[in-house]
Amino acid sequence: MTAPMDVPSSAPEAQPGAVLTGAGGSIQGRSLRQIAWLRLKRDRVAMAGGVVVAVLVLAALAAGVLDKLFGLIPTTAFNQDLIDPDLQIPKGAFGGISLAHPLGIEPTSGRDLLARIFAGSWISLLIAFLATMLSVVIGTLMGVVAGYFGGWVDTLISRLMDVFLAFPLLVFALALAGVVPDNAFGLSGDVLRIALLIFIIGFFNWPYIGRIIRGQTLSLREREFVDAAKSLGARQPYILFRELLPNLAAPILVYSTLLIPTNILFEAALSFLGVGVRPPTPTWGGMLSDAAHYYQIDPEFMLVPGLAIFVTVLAFNLFGDGLRDALDPRAR
Amino acid sequence: MDELLTVSGLEKHFPVRRGLLQRRTGAVKAVDGLDFTVNSGETLALVGESGCGKTTTGRLLTRLLAPSAGRIEFEGRDITHLSTAALRPLRRDIQMIFQDPYSSLNPRHTVGTIVGAPYRLQKVQTPQGTKRAVQDLLELVGLNPEHYNRYPHEFSGGQRQRIGIARTLALKPKLIVADEPVSALDVSIQAQVVNLLEDLQNELGLTYVMIAHDLSVVRHMSDRVAVMYLGKIVELAERTALYERPMHPYTVALLSAVPIPDPRRREGRERIRLTGDVPSPLNPPPACRFHTRCWKAQDKCRTVEPPLLELAPGHQTACHYPENPPT
Numbered sequence: 001m002t003a004p005m006d007v008p009s010s011a012p013e014a015q016p017g018a019v020l021t022g023a024g025g026s027i028q029g030r031s032l033r034q035i036a037w038l039r040l041k042r043d044r045v046a047m048a049g050g051v052v053v054a055v056l057v058l059a060a061l062a063a064g065v066l067d068k069l070f071g072l073i074p075t076t077a078f079n080q081d082l083i084d085p086d087l088q089i090p091k092g093a094f095g096g097i098s099l100a101h102p103l104g105i106e107p108t109s110g111r112d113l114l115a116r117i118f119a120g121s122w123i124s125l126l127i128a129f130l131a132t133m134l135s136v137v138i139g140t141l142m143g144v145v146a147g148y149f150g151g152w153v154d155t156l157i158s159r160l161m162d163v164f165l166a167f168p169l170l171v172f173a174l175a176l177a178g179v180v181p182d183n184a185f186g187l188s189g190d191v192l193r194i195a196l197l198i199f200i201i202g203f204f205n206w207p208y209i210g211r212i213i214r215g216q217t218l219s220l221r222e223r224e225f226v227d228a229a230k231s232l233g234a235r236q237p238y239i240l241f242r243e244l245l246p247n248l249a250a251p252i253l254v255y256s257t258l259l260i261p262t263n264i265l266f267e268a269a270l271s272f273l274g275v276g277v278r279p280p281t282p283t284w285g286g287m288l289s290d291a292a293h294y295y296q297i298d299p300e301f302m303l304v305p306g307l308a309i310f311v312t313v314l315a316f317n318l319f320g321d322g323l324r325d326a327l328d329p330r331a332r
Numbered sequence: 333m334d335e336l337l338t339v340s341g342l343e344k345h346f347p348v349r350r351g352l353l354q355r356r357t358g359a360v361k362a363v364d365g366l367d368f369t370v371n372s373g374e375t376l377a378l379v380g381e382s383g384c385g386k387t388t389t390g391r392l393l394t395r396l397l398a399p400s401a402g403r404i405e406f407e408g409r410d411i412t413h414l415s416t417a418a419l420r421p422l423r424r425d426i427q428m429i430f431q432d433p434y435s436s437l438n439p440r441h442t443v444g445t446i447v448g449a450p451y452r453l454q455k456v457q458t459p460q461g462t463k464r465a466v467q468d469l470l471e472l473v474g475l476n477p478e479h480y481n482r483y484p485h486e487f488s489g490g491q492r493q494r495i496g497i498a499r500t501l502a503l504k505p506k507l508i509v510a511d512e513p514v515s516a517l518d519v520s521i522q523a524q525v526v527n528l529l530e531d532l533q534n535e536l537g538l539t540y541v542m543i544a545h546d547l548s549v550v551r552h553m554s555d556r557v558a559v560m561y562l563g564k565i566v567e568l569a570e571r572t573a574l575y576e577r578p579m580h581p582y583t584v585a586l587l588s589a590v591p592i593p594d595p596r597r598r599e600g601r602e603r604i605r606l607t608g609d610v611p612s613p614l615n616p617p618p619a620c621r622f623h624t625r626c627w628k629a630q631d632k633c634r635t636v637e638p639p640l641l642e643l644a645p646g647h648q649t650a651c652h653y654p655e656n657p658p659t
């Protein structure tokens with residue numbers, strides 16, 4: 001008999017799926033997770049995306065936390081002395097880039113763009129993350145239940161997915177965001193807008209992941225380890241959450257990293273259309289919308305939030321794709 | 333000998349549904365009327381070609397599937413229609429070894445979790461604690477107890493099957509249904525696993541229903557052999573009788589495919605090649621199901637179904653024109 005395959009057990013553990021795998025308690029051996037991590041490390045492009053993602057997340061956290069605690073980011077400093085009083089655009093070349101304002105300043109108001117991009121990253125990522133989590137939780141539950149139980153349960157959930165997918169989400173979002181008052185559900189101001197965006201974006205996106213999880217569950221439930229659990233008298237929650245769910249950690253993780261950039265774009269679009277978080281709170285979409293008024297005389301203003309969105313979305317997508325390849329069982 | 337398991341008229345028909353309305357258009361007669369008993373401490377082999385309903389039979393015996401008709405008695409108790417909840421305590425007594433060691437172990441669980449699952453699911457306390465009990469089981473099936481924390485993908489096929497066997501043994505079952513336990517393994521490893529199963533039987537007094545797709549694998553470890561064809565038993569006999577004086581033409585054909593180590597005996601025998609494919613269980617041939625491939629088939633075979641009769645003591649055959657008829 002052959003000796004067990006040798007993989008160095010000291011491999012650093014990313015454990016991104018640890019929350020989802022949950023089962024098993026004290027897992028030590030060399031898991032598939034570690035193998036995936038080794039493969040991911042070799043993928044330069046994905047790792048570059050991952051590093052950018054990590055930096056962005058840290059920056060957003062810093063922007064959120066530090067600013068809340070110490071008011072470090074001068075988003076409300078109106079540098080009127082740097083604005084050309086006639087044209088209302090920043091003095092100097094490239095939108096007023098200087099040592100003090102590395103990305104330049106906003107036309108008319110004179111606010112520092114770097115500070116606003118920073119502050120905006122906090123809101124963008126927060127909404128995208130939480131909306132993704134909402135979609136993933138609903139989608140996973142619905143997908144597992146549909147795939148495992150089949151029959152009329154599956155038919156019902158699948159039709160529900162079709163309904164949600166056929167839903168004119170953007171129109172609905174515009175309408176809903178327009179009619180919700182400034183105080184609702186005991187929330188108000190930015191918090192209410194953020195909660196609303198998370199709900200709209202998250203609640204209507206679950207069928208995408210739902211379908212993927214349903215498909216995976218359909219093939220997983222035919223595996224003999226499910227029969228083995230049944231023949232030991234396992235109850236259905238055990239089979240769903242202890243046997244099946246850990247095997248779905250990989251697609252859940254991959255799909256989450258790929259859904260985040262989509263949600264960033266969607267949030268930006270809503271903010272651009274003026275139904276997102278309200279000014280003066282900075283958002284990338286909102287800045288882009290402001291920049292649209294100046295694109296002929298101050299194109300640099302548009303470039304900054306545009307690039308922020310582009311780089312973030314690209315980084316998440318590259319990382320997500322790499323993760324998918326690393327976790328792909330067929331490449332094993 | 334005590335009868336541990338009695339099966340009569342066992343059937344499993346899978347409905348075939350077509351179209352938008354999922355109307356029932358027919359049925360796959362995977363298992364179509366089985367009668368047999370399994371005695372305490374013996375090994376009954378269930379042999380037949382792919383698709384003849386062996387796995388389905390095994391899953392019926394372990395009540396992973398509900399029978400369409402017939403009756404299953406375990407230790408004299410009717411378990412045919414027991415509910416999932418009522419079956420739970422019975423699960424300790426009837427266990428299954430699965431065909432594919434690559435799909436029967438959850439890739440995301442450690443060996444310790446897999447082999448310890450029976451204790452946790454059945455809430456069984458072992459005097460030495462679950463971890464120690466699992467390590468004892470690993471040792472019993474010839475694995476290193478230190479490998480408790482490893483994952484299935486770190487093991488070879490043969491080792492994986494041993495992990496599956498350890499899980500099966502955890503609750504000290506009275507009956508083990510082994511579904512082609514070695515067919516997915518390298519030939520060189522098959523014998524080791526078969527020997528392990530034999531040793532375990534001697535040591536623990538186990539009763540096996542051993543499923544196999546050819547007669548060579550079970551030759552040495554079975555006490556009695558049932559040959560299946562398209563959901564029915566065509567011949568059931570003591571091992572020696574079946575291997576030396578097979579009566580059903582299908583058994584004869586299967587046996588002629590078994591390699592004989594002794595060249596002198598090999599000479600006298602002609603190799604019978606079965607022509608044609610196994611017909612679909614969706615629409616099996618009428619009367620004798622084997623008549624489309626049988627070289628002895630007559631008109632009667634196409635119109636009158638041969639009953640499973642005891643032609644010699646303990647030797648049942650379903651054929652109008654049996655080979656080696658008793659004199």
Ligand SMILES: Nc1ncnc2c1ncn2[C@@H]1O[C@H](COP(=O)(O)OP(=O)(O)OP(=O)(O)O)[C@@H](O)[C@H]1O
Binds near residue numbers: 383384388
């Ligand atoms: N759940 C199911 N639904 C419909 N048909 C099924 C189902 N399970 C099995 N069958 C059919 O029943 C027949 C018998 O299948 P079974 O798996 O019992 O055969 P087998 O003898 O174990 O074959 P193998 O040697 O390939 O494992 C096959 O034709 C199969 O397609």
Ligand code: SF4
Binds near residue numbers: 581622626627630653
């Ligand atoms: S009954 Fe006829 S067809 Fe069937 S096995 Fe016997 S001889 Fe062959």
Ligand SMILES: [Mg+2]
Binds near residue numbers: 386387388511
């Ligand atoms: Mg089978």
